[in-house]
Amino acid sequence: MQSRTPVSRAGRPRSAAADAAILAATRAALVELGWSKLTLSDVALRAGVAKTTLYRRWAGKNELVVDAVAELFDELALPDRGSLAADVEGVVLQFAAILARPEARSGLMAVVAEATRDDALRERIRGSIVERQKRLVLAGRARAQARGELPADPDPERAARTADLIFDMVAGAVVHRTLVSAQPADGPWVTALTHVLLHGLTTPSRPPEPDTTATTRPTDPPPTATSRPTEPDTTATSQ
Amino acid sequence: MQSRTPVSRAGRPRSAAADAAILAATRAALVELGWSKLTLSDVALRAGVAKTTLYRRWAGKNELVVDAVAELFDELALPDRGSLAADVEGVVLQFAAILARPEARSGLMAVVAEATRDDALRERIRGSIVERQKRLVLAGRARAQARGELPADPDPERAARTADLIFDMVAGAVVHRTLVSAQPADGPWVTALTHVLLHGLTTPSRPPEPDTTATTRPTDPPPTATSRPTEPDTTATSQ
DNA sequence: GGTATTACGCTACGAGCCGTAGCGAAAGCG
DNA sequence: CGCTTTCGCTACGGCTCGTAGCGTAATACC
Numbered sequence: 001m002q003s004r005t006p007v008s009r010a011g012r013p014r015s016a017a018a019d020a021a022i023l024a025a026t027r028a029a030l031v032e033l034g035w036s037k038l039t040l041s042d043v044a045l046r047a048g049v050a051k052t053t054l055y056r057r058w059a060g061k062n063e064l065v066v067d068a069v070a071e072l073f074d075e076l077a078l079p080d081r082g083s084l085a086a087d088v089e090g091v092v093l094q095f096a097a098i099l100a101r102p103e104a105r106s107g108l109m110a111v112v113a114e115a116t117r118d119d120a121l122r123e124r125i126r127g128s129i130v131e132r133q134k135r136l137v138l139a140g141r142a143r144a145q146a147r148g149e150l151p152a153d154p155d156p157e158r159a160a161r162t163a164d165l166i167f168d169m170v171a172g173a174v175v176h177r178t179l180v181s182a183q184p185a186d187g188p189w190v191t192a193l194t195h196v197l198l199h200g201l202t203t204p205s206r207p208p209e210p211d212t213t214a215t216t217r218p219t220d221p222p223p224t225a226t227s228r229p230t231e232p233d234t235t236a237t238s239q
Numbered sequence: 240m241q242s243r244t245p246v247s248r249a250g251r252p253r254s255a256a257a258d259a260a261i262l263a264a265t266r267a268a269l270v271e272l273g274w275s276k277l278t279l280s281d282v283a284l285r286a287g288v289a290k291t292t293l294y295r296r297w298a299g300k301n302e303l304v305v306d307a308v309a310e311l312f313d314e315l316a317l318p319d320r321g322s323l324a325a326d327v328e329g330v331v332l333q334f335a336a337i338l339a340r341p342e343a344r345s346g347l348m349a350v351v352a353e354a355t356r357d358d359a360l361r362e363r364i365r366g367s368i369v370e371r372q373k374r375l376v377l378a379g380r381a382r383a384q385a386r387g388e389l390p391a392d393p394d395p396e397r398a399a400r401t402a403d404l405i406f407d408m409v410a411g412a413v414v415h416r417t418l419v420s421a422q423p424a425d426g427p428w429v430t431a432l433t434h435v436l437l438h439g440l441t442t443p444s445r446p447p448e449p450d451t452t453a454t455t456r457p458t459d460p461p462p463t464a465t466s467r468p469t470e471p472d473t474t475a476t477s478q
Numbered sequence: 479g480g481t482a483t484t485a486c487g488c489t490a491c492g493a494g495c496c497g498t499a500g501c502g503a504a505a506g507c508g
Numbered sequence: 509c510g511c512t513t514t515c516g517c518t519a520c521g522g523c524t525c526g527t528a529g530c531g532t533a534a535t536a537c538c
Contacts (some may be wrong), residue, residue, distance in 0.1 A: 011484025018486090034356035050487045055526070062304055073293055102355065109352035112418055117273035117345040122421055130419060151443050165412075165431050166440070172411030173404075179351055181407055182361050182371060191402050197520040200439035202404070219530060250513025257515090278495060289516045294497065450482040481537100485535070496523075504515070 014057070021047040022054065026068035029104040035065070035110035062114050062121050069107040070128040072098050073130075078136050084144040088194045089187075091136055092170060096185035099178045109179060130167075137163045169197065253296070260286040261293060265307035268341040274304070274349035301353050301360050308346040309367040311337050317375050323383040327433045328426075330375050331409060335424035338417045348418060369406075376402045376409075408436065 009030040025046035029038045040061060044051040058064040076098070079090040098104050108129075118237050141163065144150040173193055195203075196233035264285035268277045279300060283290040297303040315337070319327040337343050347368075354361035380402065383389040392398040412432055416424050434442075 009484075010482070010536045011534090012486080013483065022362065034354055040526090041524070050524095052488085052527085053486060056485075062262040073431070094453035106352055107444040109348055109355065110536095113345055113352055114275055115421075116341065116348065116418060125419070126421070143290075148438060161428075161431070164420065164422075165428070165435065169408060169412040169432065171419070172413070173408040173413030174411070175415065176407040176411030179355060180364070180410070181403065183403075189404070192400070193408065195407065196404065196439070196441045197435065198441050199387060200435070200437045200442065201401075202437050203439065205514090233294075248513075249507050249511070251507090253514065254505095279497090280495070291517085292515060295514075301499090353528080421505095461482085481533105482537080484535080486531105488530085488532100490514100491528085492526100494509105494525080497520100497521100498510085499518100500524100501517085501518095503517105505513085507512080 017055070018047070018049050018053065019069050022049060022057070022064070023068045027072075027107070030065070030068070030107045031101075034106045037067075040064070052239050062111055062118065063124065065107045065158040066121065066124050066128055067109050069104060069111065070132075072101065072104050073133055074127055076133055076136060077125055078139050078143075080143070084140070084147065084149040085198055087140050087143065088170075088197065089190050091140065092174060092185070092190045092193065093187070095171065096190065099174060106178060109175075123131060125163065134163065134167055137167050166197075188223075190231070240276075254421055257286070257288050257292065258296070261288060261296070261303070262307045262310060265303055266342040266346070271348045271381070275343045277304075280356050285478070293452040301350055301357065302363065304346045305350050305360070305363050305367055307341060308350065309371075311340065311343050312368055312372055315375060317378050317382075319382070323379070324384065324433050324437055326382065327409075328429050329422070330379065331413060331429045331432065332426070334410065335417065335429065338388055338413060338424070340364050344418060348414075360426070369410075378404050380405075403438070408443065408464065 012184075023042065025043050026038075028046060029043050033042070040054050041051055043064070044054050053176065055065070058067070076091065076094050079087060079088055081087050099108075111121065111125060115125055116139065133181065142158060145152045170193075174185050177183060184187075244284060253303050261282065264282050265277075268282050272281070277300065279293050280290055282303070283293050286293075294304070295309075297306070307446065315333050318326060320329055338347075348366060350360065354364055380389060384391045392401065409432075413424050414427065416422060422428075
């Protein structure tokens with residue numbers, strides 16, 4: 001992550017256990033305190049190490065949190081559910097489950113925000129998280145093309161752009177739904193997302209569901225579980 | 240925003256000019272310093288007001304930045320370009336232009352990150368920014384349905400969910416593209432996004448070069464010369 | 479086993495920001 | 509003209525930051 005051991009140098013080696021303890025303590029602190037109230041002194045205390053040890057390994061809060069959050073996304077895997085739509089839904093649900101965890105929510109968005117003014121940090125995020133998970137898109141596309149569900153794209157560069165687009169759409173939608181709209185990315189929502197992604201808005205929803213009532217009505221996902229918290233907000237200032 | 244004036248109370252009224260100066264100063268500070276290094280003392284200095292005045296109007300950094308950023312999004316408008324695809328592209332390009340501004344980038348994501356641990360702040364964001372701009376989705380859908388480009392949805396609740404989904408997909412994709420992938424949401428990209436949104440991945444966008452000019456008409460930008468903004472980066476990972 | 483080298487824990491420190499309190503003065507309202 | 513509220517200013521305790529210095533612990537090399 002932050003230390004690549006070129007060869008074994010002389011002297012006392014760094015404790016790998018301390019690394020794990022620090023990253024775990026960082027996630028715990030993110031859960032309890034969130035980004036802005038998280039202090040490195042507190043993380044050091046939780047991890048049972050000295051504050052100076054933290055500064056010897058990470059340049060600051062940003063880099064530490066990136067590494068702590070990146071570990072969360074390594075558990076993503078591409079299931080084989082038999083169809084492209086099912087595969088997409090499976091991955092999106094996994095991604096949503098990770099984003100439902102508070103340490104991922106506050107940590108990820110905060111470092112992304114910081115990365116807008118720090119090129120090195122942004123590259124760290126891209127290398128540690130984004131590029132590492134783009135494999136899911138590539139594998140899913142390849143499998144779907146093998147199944148004949150997606151047209152093969154002979155142009156490799158164009159295919160790369162499409163993969164980037166898919167990643168931005170899927171990851172962005174889940175993040176926005178979870179963090180901004182503050183609603184769960186649950187089964188029905190993921191189904192609707194997948195449908196738009198594969199067939200677009202102009203194609204009516206899937207026809208299964210030998211209905212009980214509708215004639216023209218395309219089936220729709222069951223009603224969402226959680227209702228919306230409609231909180232009045234005073235907005236008055238324009239300019 | 241933070242104070243709704245029920246009626247004109249007695250006493251010296253708050254300076255509206257100070258409000259504008261403070262919000263402008265906040266945006267300027269966001270550009271120069273970013274979120275984490277922004278201090279309220281600095282904002283007060285830039286705005287030419289006392290620090291205590293800031294605290295009399297806003298509870299803290301979070302609320303101040305939300306209001307400062309919210310003003311940026313009020314300039315969004317739905318153009319009438321004659322077709323749904325063109326309308327969508329127009330709005331998305333406007334949104335991308337706003338997100339290209341550094342004060343929007345760092346400020347918006349930072350408050351979203353903070354909102355993960357602050358329900359009141361999240362509602363403030365939703366009320367001040369998100370819900371206020373969802374009108375674009377509703378208006379665009381209505382116009383497209385009037386044109387016959389989209390099927391009308393008789394179920395209002397289902398229509399609302401679809402509008403939410405569209406908003407999450409579009410806003411999320413632009414945000415992810417701009418802030419995480421760190422690539423411009425420019426014309427070609429927006430065109431591809433719009434195509435997937437309307438027709439899905441299973442519909443091939445442009446056949447691999449059947450003839451000279453593409454068949455699909457409205458606003459068809461050339462395939463572009465694949466600008467790769469690969470930026471050099473140190474990624475000097477630690478000792 | 480001895481020595482060099484590095485990591486670690488601990489303490490202490492100046493610097494900066496936070497958020498609040500108190501004061502006198504200024505600016506509208508009736 | 510009083511009354512009420514805001515404004516600018518100063519000051520303050522409290523907190524966190526990031527670094528320096530020191531003695532100690534753990535390993536590699538000879």
